[in-house]
Amino acid sequence: MDLQNPNLAKVLGIVGKKLGADPNVLQKDLQAGKYDAVLRKMNPNDAAKLQQILNNPSLAQQLVNTPQAQQMLKNILNQSNQKK
Numbered sequence: 001m002d003l004q005n006p007n008l009a010k011v012l013g014i015v016g017k018k019l020g021a022d023p024n025v026l027q028k029d030l031q032a033g034k035y036d037a038v039l040r041k042m043n044p045n046d047a048a049k050l051q052q053i054l055n056n057p058s059l060a061q062q063l064v065n066t067p068q069a070q071q072m073l074k075n076i077l078n079q080s081n082q083k084k
Helices: 008-019 023-031 035-040 044-055 057-064 067-083
Strands: none
Touching: 008 023, 008 044, 008 057, 008 067, 023 035, 035 044, 044 057, 057 067
């Protein structure tokens, strides 16, 4: 998994929203090598999909560029800005 992938934060934002987990905590777990901690929070099918996406930067980019992902990112950013 490429933790330097610029799309990682976006993907973790989407995953965090789905899991009801803080994307920053997910990222810290990943950086600490606690991949299983993140993947255990997911159903096995979703965990396999996430791992595939995170291992493939072009696939992550495709995901982030979908209209659904763009809308979800806008919603997350709007919610974040409203909390400030």
